[in-house]
Each structure stands twice: as structure tokens, then as C-alpha cells.
Amino acid sequence: MKNMKKTHPYHHGNLRVELLQVAQKILLEKGVEEVTIREIAREIGVSHAAPQRHFRNRQDLLDSLAVQGFSQLEKVLKAGSLDSEVPLLERLNNAALSFAHFAADNAALFELMNSSKCCDDKLGVMKEASESAFSPILELIISGQEQKIIQSGNPLKIGLVLYATLLGITTMVNGELIERDRLDDFVLDSMDHFLKGYRY
Amino acid sequence: MKNMKKTHPYHHGNLRVELLQVAQKILLEKGVEEVTIREIAREIGVSHAAPQRHFRNRQDLLDSLAVQGFSQLEKVLKAGSLDSEVPLLERLNNAALSFAHFAADNAALFELMNSSKCCDDKLGVMKEASESAFSPILELIISGQEQKIIQSGNPLKIGLVLYATLLGITTMVNGELIERDRLDDFVLDSMDHFLKGYRY
DNA sequence: ACCTGAACACCGTTCAAGT
DNA sequence: ACCTGAACACCGTTCAAGT
Secondary structure: OOOOOOOOOOOOOOHHHHHHHHHHHHHHHHOHHHOOHHHHHHHHOOOOOHHHHOOOOHHHHHHHHHHHHHHHHHHHHHHHHOOOOOOHHHHHHHHHHHHHHHHHHOHHHHHHHOOOOOOHHHHHHHHHHHHHHHHHHHHHHHHHHHOOOEOOOOHHHHHHHHHHHHHHHHHHHHOOOOOHHHHHHHHHHHHHHHHHHHEO | OOOOOOOOOOOOOOHHHHHHHHHHHHHHHHOHHHOOHHHHHHHHOOOOOHHHHOOOOHHHHHHHHHHHHHHHHHHHHHHHHOOOOOOHHHHHHHHHHHHHHHHHHOHHHHHHHOOOOOOHHHHHHHHHHHHHHHHHHHHHHHHHHHOOOEOOOOHHHHHHHHHHHHHHHHHHHHOOOOOHHHHHHHHHHHHHHHHHHHEO
16 A cells, blocks of 8 residues: 555646545545545655645635535535426435435535634635535525425525534534434424424 | 742642643633643643643533533533523523523533534433533423423423534624624524424 | 655653662 | 653745756
């Protein structure tokens, strides 16, 4: 494993992308602590100073990982909510379950995405990424309101309360305060409750 | 600041407690990254190896900090919910606000408390501490059910959904995804919604 | 424009030795 | 039982120098 040094040209050409790939792999397999500039560089076979051309510092790399995570989450949510064959409330449940499963299956990444520390200058990008990930759920709520399935009211606010509930549940599961095999049950329960409050 | 070396006896006598105090101070003032064994030891004026008698390693110290945090949260929740002059639903709202304010005012500590990584052998203690902190809210829900203000049903489950919602909202505020000055508004809104679903 | 190698200041952790 | 000092292996970050 130590001597995997691939034969790279002096100019790697694709280093930024590969740095993020390897970083995410380490993050998921071994946790944030192990996501170190030097270890990533080692794995790729590049000097430990090379990454600095692409990321100002370690935090900058972690931030980029989080942004990437949000766009992965967005894809998952879209997949779970776009199928218009299925009735809207069911799609909402599916989206909620997709969210929860993504969080549970990528615990370390998800925790990073919801961590409070990030470079000040990346706060804007981060917010955009998370709002974008959140948008499929927002769409469902707006559709629900149009179809008179969900009560009228600021959809953004309604959506954020829903998002917060799911975020809380998954955080508790990842912290092992709720058993993993009760996750689906909890999510569906809270969705029922959510709808009881907002349904016509 | 560097030469504050107090005149300690060789045996400090109270080191464990002081380590935790200084650690929490650094955590709140400068963030987790800065909570280092060596910095804490320096501040107290003891050798950097001394803490190892009291905490197996850095994670063990962070875990203890989290447990301490839960008991602080418990106090805050009790204070906000015990005043029996006030009607029960109002006490529930107060407890929710107390929870949110604790989380926002002690962001780094709160994040640590809800972080997924902790020594395997401390998982039990951590779970107990968090359940204990949660108990005042559980009590309120049970009282509410007895007084026929809140619907019957597993109070633990109802409470966990409420807890999750609050946890999610505060996580989003601490991650600056929701503006801090909208915190109270969000909390009260979600409490309204919570009660709409569970009230008689 | 991109990467290397050496240097620096910081960590956590261990362990023989001191009190 | 508790603490010290030195040692070790690891970091992140910087910067002159190489391609």
C-alpha cells in the first residue's frame, strides 16, 4: 500500500478532482480526523505541498467536500421525488426516506455538511448548495399547496421545519441516540405528524 | 499570558475538574480544534503529560465535556419548565426556547454534544446524559397527556420527534443556514405546528 | 501555471523517572 | 497515586527552488 506511487507526469492535470475523490473516500471510511492533506497526497502519490495550489488549507478542502455532499444529496432527493406516477404525499415520504438514508449511509460526510465551522468566504457557496439540495422538497410542498393537499402558508418556512425535523432525527441516529433500525419508522412517524399539522 | 504559571503543589489535587473547566472555556471561546491537551495543560500550568492520568486521550476529554454539557442543558430545561404557576403549554414553549438558546449560546459545545464520534466505552454514559437532559421535556408531555391537553400515544416517541425538530432548527442556526434573529420565531412556529398535530 | 523538498511550529501519546 | 521530561511519529503551512 505504501509503494503505490503511480507514474504521474509532473503536472497531474486533474489533481483537484482526484483530491476531492480521495478525501471523500477517506472521510467515509475512516472519519474526518483522518482526512489529512498529507494522507490524501500520499494516497495519490503527489507531494504533500501540492494540494495547496488547489485548496488554501485543510478547512477549504473540507468545505469543498461539504458542498459536493450537498449536490450528491440533491441528486438523491430529486430521484426520490421526481417520479410523477406516484401520488404526491407518497413522493414526500420517499424524499424524506431518501434524505434519511443518505445521512445514515454517509454519516461522516453528512456531519461535515452540517458542521458550523467553514471558511468565512465560503459561507455563501455553502448556503446556496444546501438550499439547492433542499429545493426538491420545497417543490413538493409547493405542488401540494397547489393541489390543495397541503395548507397554504409560506412554503419556505413549512419546508424548513420539515427539513429541521429530518435533520434532527438523522443526527440522533448517527449519534446512536436512536437505533438505526428504527430510522424509517421515526421518519414516517414524523412525516405523519408533519402532515397532520399542515394537511387540509 | 504565557508566564501565568501558578504556584501549584506537585500534586494538584483538583486537576480533573480544572481540566474540564479550562477545556470548556477554550471550546466556547475558540472552537473544538483549539481544545488541545497541551494548550489546556499550559493554561493550568501543569506538564502536558499530566492530563493522561485523568483522561485516556483527547477524545475521552471531549466526551466528558459533552456529558457535562448535557447536564448543563438539563439544568436549563428544568429551570424553564418547572415553574408550575405558568400553564403547561406555555412551559413547553419556554422549555423549547431555553433549549434553543442554550444551543445557540454554546454552539461549539452543543455541536460536540451531538457529534457522532465518541469513545465506544462512553456510549452508554453519553446516552444516559442525553436522555436525562431530555427528561424535563418528556415530563411536560406526560403531564400534558394526563391533563388531556396532548393526545395519548407513546410519550417517548412524541418527545423524540419534538427534540429532533428543535435539534434540527438549532443546528441550522449554528450553521448559519437560518439567521440567528429568526431563531425564536422558528422555534415558536414549530411548537405551534407540533401542538397542532398532537393537541386534543 | 503547477509541483517538490526542506523547514518550522505545532500536535497526541508513551514511558521511564521523579515526588 | 500523581506528575515530569524527553522522545517519537504525526500534522498544517510556508517558501524557495525546480519543470
